[in-house]
Amino acid sequence: MTRFDLTTLPLVKPLLKSRWPQFVIQSIALGGFIFAIFAGLVGTPVGNHNFSIVFVWIAWWALLMLVAVPIFGRGWCSICPIPLPGEWLQRGAALAPQGHGLGLGWRWPNRLRNIWLQNGAFTLVALFSAVVLTQPSVTAIVLAAFLFVALGASLIFERRAFCRYLCPVGGFIGLYSQVAPLEVRVKDTAVCAAHTEKTCYTGNADGYGCPWQVFPGGLVKNTYCGTCVECLRTCPHDNVAINLRPPGADLLRPTGRKLDEAFKAFIMLGSAMAYSAVMLGPWGGIKSAAYSVGSVAWFGYALVFLAFIFGILPGLFLLAVSLGELPASRRPTRKAFISFAYTLVPLGLTAWIAFSLSFVFANISYLWPALSDPLGWGWNLFGTAGVGWTPYLANALPTLQAIVLIGGLIWASATARQIAVELKGGLQQALPVIVFCFAVTLGLLWLLVG
Amino acid sequence: MVASRLNTEFAARVFVLGIALGLPLAALIARLADKTIELRARVAEAGGWTPTDLTVAVGQPLILRLISDDVLHGFALGQSDGPAIDVPPGQAVETTLTFDRPGKYVFYCTRWCGLGHWRMRGTIEVAGTTADSTTGQPPLYVTLGLNIDALHEAAVTPKGAPSATRGAQLGVALPANYLTQDYYRAHSPAEVWQALRAGSFSTELTDDEVWDLVAFVWRSNTTPETLAEAKTLYAQNCAACHGETGAGDGIAAAALRDKAHEAQTEFGHLTQAPADFTNADHMLGASPALLQGKIIRGGMGTGMPYWGPIFTEVQTWALVDYLWTFQFEYK
Amino acid sequence: MLTRNSRWLLIALALTALVIALVPLPATLAQPADRHFRIEASSFEYTPPVIAVNPGDRVTLELVSTDYVHGLYIDGYDLDLTADPGQTARLTFIADKPGAFRFRCSVTCGPLHPFMIGKLNVGVNWLLWRAAGLAVLAATAIAIPRNRATFKDRLRGALSPRPRGPLRVTARTRLESINNCK
Numbered sequence: 001m002t003r004f005d006l007t008t009l010p011l012v013k014p015l016l017k018s019r020w021p022q023f024v025i026q027s028i029a030l031g032g033f034i035f036a037i038f039a040g041l042v043g044t045p046v047g048n049h050n051f052s053i054v055f056v057w058i059a060w061w062a063l064l065m066l067v068a069v070p071i072f073g074r075g076w077c078s079i080c081p082i083p084l085p086g087e088w089l090q091r092g093a094a095l096a097p098q099g100h101g102l103g104l105g106w107r108w109p110n111r112l113r114n115i116w117l118q119n120g121a122f123t124l125v126a127l128f129s130a131v132v133l134t135q136p137s138v139t140a141i142v143l144a145a146f147l148f149v150a151l152g153a154s155l156i157f158e159r160r161a162f163c164r165y166l167c168p169v170g171g172f173i174g175l176y177s178q179v180a181p182l183e184v185r186v187k188d189t190a191v192c193a194a195h196t197e198k199t200c201y202t203g204n205a206d207g208y209g210c211p212w213q214v215f216p217g218g219l220v221k222n223t224y225c226g227t228c229v230e231c232l233r234t235c236p237h238d239n240v241a242i243n244l245r246p247p248g249a250d251l252l253r254p255t256g257r258k259l260d261e262a263f264k265a266f267i268m269l270g271s272a273m274a275y276s277a278v279m280l281g282p283w284g285g286i287k288s289a290a291y292s293v294g295s296v297a298w299f300g301y302a303l304v305f306l307a308f309i310f311g312i313l314p315g316l317f318l319l320a321v322s323l324g325e326l327p328a329s330r331r332p333t334r335k336a337f338i339s340f341a342y343t344l345v346p347l348g349l350t351a352w353i354a355f356s357l358s359f360v361f362a363n364i365s366y367l368w369p370a371l372s373d374p375l376g377w378g379w380n381l382f383g384t385a386g387v388g389w390t391p392y393l394a395n396a397l398p399t400l401q402a403i404v405l406i407g408g409l410i411w412a413s414a415t416a417r418q419i420a421v422e423l424k425g426g427l428q429q430a431l432p433v434i435v436f437c438f439a440v441t442l443g444l445l446w447l448l449v450g
Numbered sequence: 451m452v453a454s455r456l457n458t459e460f461a462a463r464v465f466v467l468g469i470a471l472g473l474p475l476a477a478l479i480a481r482l483a484d485k486t487i488e489l490r491a492r493v494a495e496a497g498g499w500t501p502t503d504l505t506v507a508v509g510q511p512l513i514l515r516l517i518s519d520d521v522l523h524g525f526a527l528g529q530s531d532g533p534a535i536d537v538p539p540g541q542a543v544e545t546t547l548t549f550d551r552p553g554k555y556v557f558y559c560t561r562w563c564g565l566g567h568w569r570m571r572g573t574i575e576v577a578g579t580t581a582d583s584t585t586g587q588p589p590l591y592v593t594l595g596l597n598i599d600a601l602h603e604a605a606v607t608p609k610g611a612p613s614a615t616r617g618a619q620l621g622v623a624l625p626a627n628y629l630t631q632d633y634y635r636a637h638s639p640a641e642v643w644q645a646l647r648a649g650s651f652s653t654e655l656t657d658d659e660v661w662d663l664v665a666f667v668w669r670s671n672t673t674p675e676t677l678a679e680a681k682t683l684y685a686q687n688c689a690a691c692h693g694e695t696g697a698g699d700g701i702a703a704a705a706l707r708d709k710a711h712e713a714q715t716e717f718g719h720l721t722q723a724p725a726d727f728t729n730a731d732h733m734l735g736a737s738p739a740l741l742q743g744k745i746i747r748g749g750m751g752t753g754m755p756y757w758g759p760i761f762t763e764v765q766t767w768a769l770v771d772y773l774w775t776f777q778f779e780y781k
Numbered sequence: 782m783l784t785r786n787s788r789w790l791l792i793a794l795a796l797t798a799l800v801i802a803l804v805p806l807p808a809t810l811a812q813p814a815d816r817h818f819r820i821e822a823s824s825f826e827y828t829p830p831v832i833a834v835n836p837g838d839r840v841t842l843e844l845v846s847t848d849y850v851h852g853l854y855i856d857g858y859d860l861d862l863t864a865d866p867g868q869t870a871r872l873t874f875i876a877d878k879p880g881a882f883r884f885r886c887s888v889t890c891g892p893l894h895p896f897m898i899g900k901l902n903v904g905v906n907w908l909l910w911r912a913a914g915l916a917v918l919a920a921t922a923i924a925i926p927r928n929r930a931t932f933k934d935r936l937r938g939a940l941s942p943r944p945r946g947p948l949r950v951t952a953r954t955r956l957e958s959i960n961n962c963k
Binding site: 046047048049130131134135214215218219220224256279280281282283284285287288291358362363389391394395397398399402405406409410413414416417427430431434435437438441442445446449450 | 823825826827828830831854856857859880881883885887889892893894895896897898899900906908909911912913915916917919920923924960
Binding site: 020023024026027028030031034035038044045046048049050093094095096098369373374375376377378379385386 | 455456458459462463465466469470471472473474477480481484486515517518519520539540541542544
């Protein structure tokens with residue numbers, strides 16, 4: 001289990017220590033974000049020719065789900081534009097610290113120091129997703145809402161409260177970052193123990209204390225580290241490393257496993273399955289029900305969706321876990337349920353990758369006209385406004401999806417076995433969970449490839 | 451050190467504000483500077499064309515940017531030979547129109563976009579010094595004094611589809627007056643059958659053979675080219691309601707028949723099932739002039755559009771000629 | 782590190798996987814026939830949404846749009862049809878590629894246009910069966926009991942990022958616990 005510190009490579013540390021590279025990328029992201037809000041509000045109502053839909057739900061989503069999360073974990077969070085206006089106001093500066101900023105700086109309430117709010121926020125967006133993903137004006141309103149909530153959170157609470165406790169995207173990026181092959185860790189904990197100021201958390205002239213309210217010296221899991229590398233800038237002992245590591249390392253850490261994260265795994269897996277059925281399936285009735293918000297059909301759809309994510313899927317999983325404990329005649333413990341739920345992290349990630357593959361590649365050709373005519377006003381900035389729709393990789397996609405899903409099954413099953421060993425349950429404890437993962441994989445195969 | 455830090459901070463703020471606010475601002479400025487008239491298309495239930503009325507001077511080019519906000523629409527000028535322009539959703543198509551003569555021109559949608567498709571029309575008022583006040587001839591049904599809303603059932607109908615080829619092979623020398631276009635247009639097939647039946651040249655013929663003669667008369671008043679052109683017009687404009695086989699069972703027919711009250715709310719009057727051109731009782735009792743009248747004037751509360759401003763006279767007669775192919779065999 | 786037994790097991794597993802994935806299988810035993818389908822397209826579904834033919838069949842599709850102009854594009858076959866209401870579009874092709882192919886609308890017809898999807902089944906969908914077979918194999922392979930010692934070694938490796946210094950154990954757990962309070 002070796003880890004390779006990427007900061008030992010030439011250029012990595014200077015590029016990260018300097019604020020400008022990150023700032024430039026963040027500014028471009030913020031520009032794109034605000035333009036997406038603008039495009040959604042004043043541009044064409046035809047979704048597939050509007051910058052907001054094409055660049056948010058196709059391009060950005062593809063980048064996030066297929067590249068950023070599997071490889072960089074929370075890497076998107078380090079350049080995400082949503083918290084930036086609030087954070088800059090809160091800090092009183094866009095770059096290095098220089099005096100005071102605005103804001104009340106309250107501590108986030110203890111009761112809410114979990115990801116349940118994020119679970120709820122994601123579920124809410126998911127319920128309305130048929131409308132959000134297809135109507136530019138609705139996308140614009142949702143994005144603007146994120147911006148204003150983040151702004152408000154930064155002016156009331158300390159640090160990145162929105163990112164840590166409210167952002168629906170952050171909820172699942174954090175959970176899935178546990179399997180990413182990159183991590184930010186300290187090189188030597190003894191150095192941290194001897195360092196009294198802990199400037200990685202309190203900040204100094206070189207940078208700010210961790211905006212994610214994480215103590216870098218004690219970081220052992222990726223979940224709540226936003227890879228913003230402020231700690232790299234503030235540590236006076238050059239003790240922060242960015243390690244390349246084997247994927248999935250965090251999954252096997254028994255500490256820090258919680259029910260809210262377990263349910264996030266169910267929400268993500270369940271919604272991947274639901275979206276595969278509703279959006280990519282041939283059943284028009286369900287699609288209409290999902291789209292007609294406020295109608296009786298939609299309430300029916302919402303109820304089934306919620307029941308599946310919060311009831312059926314966790315219920316079946318609980319059954320699997322309790323079956324695994326039967327031979328020892330133990331009641332299914334909360335601990336076993338929560339621990340085994342982490343097998344659904346790689347399973348859910350691969351489910352989302354498989355779903356995203358067909359959705360993205362079928363529609364990514366809309367990128368070309370959206371680049372040249374982002375608002376549908378008849379522009380032709382780059383000469384590609386007339387490029388028609390063509391699905392890409394249509395021949396290869398089903399095989400790719402099958403490979404991804406089977407890969408996920410292998411990974412999840414291996415994780416289940418390893419967790420069973422850790423819980424001292426042996427094979428019989430892991431087997432029903434493996435069967436559960438197998439059943440989910442079959443379902444997804446049938447929906448996406450069948 | 452502090453001064454340079456303030457400088458970089460200032461530069462950073464300018465940079466991010468420049469990008470974040472600059473892009474939307476640039477877009478807005480480009481938009482406001484753009485003087486091209488935008489003609490937006492939506493399905494009729496959502497507003498149709500916006501704006502509906504345009505004005506331009508004679509000889510002045512009218513540059514239009516056509517954009518659809520929902521589904522595929524089309525644009526064409528009525529009573530003209532100009533090609534139809536497709537207006538795809540979210541993509542702009544520019545076209546330039548120049549008018550030689552003043553008057554009121556109608557533009558309409560050419561791709562079926564729902565039950566309100568035929569209502570997607572607008573006008574271009576072309577102002578000019580010479581007010582062209584040629585009203586033109588009234589339609590034939592007016593001249594003939596036909597009531598095109600009256601029932602027109604045929605007294606006699608054939609057993610099968612009359613065949614013009616069989617009629618030609620009968621070798622009957624028809625008097626010339628039966629073969630003129632005026633005669634054809636002013637009389638229904640049933641009337642012509644009565645006239646032919648009473649003629650001395652047809653005493654040897656059976657009733658159905660006389661019908662074949664009628665079909666022959668009908669065919670001699672049109673050409674294959676006319677029928678081919680009309681077939682396209684029919685497919686593009688009529689088939690959605692009247693059916694591809696003319697049986698009044700087009701894809702929109704059920705809605706017209708069953709959602710009459712919704713049409714009342716939406717469009718202000720009822721609708722009914724489209725006419726069945728394969729029904730011999732109705733069709734054979736109607737003269738071409740009557741059919742032309744129905745096409746030009748429309749249905750008066752039935753949901754049948756009025757095509758007067760859209761089809762030229764040549765196109766309308768071609769369509770009428772084509773409608774008979776649902777009754778007669780021309781091959 | 783692998784014992785002889787587990788080495789043979791691994792080889793057997795790999796061979797089985799290859800067989801499942803690659804062995805050629807007939808897509809159908811039926812004779813090719815002429816098939817005819819009338820597909821109605823409305824916003825935003827096809828009726829019928831799923832059609833099934835045998836490989837080699839001569840398939841004629843009739844696309845009837847009921848409200849707006851719709852298209853039908855078949856993935857994998859790269860065939861495209863567009864139909865206006867009132868103008869049925871027809872397409873005849875030989876279904877020579879077996880498998881399951883999605884067809885989707887190719888003319889923007891409203892908000893849910895990208896999700897207007899149907900499915901063409903040509904013969905048996907061997908990809909699905911092979912994938913299912915591999916899934917069974919994978920789950921079984923991982924569920925087979927193996928040398929527990931190997932797992933313990935790997936588990937130990939996963940839990941320690943090699944901290945250095947005399948205070949390593951207490952410092953690490955103490956620092957870890959700071960983050961676990963939240």
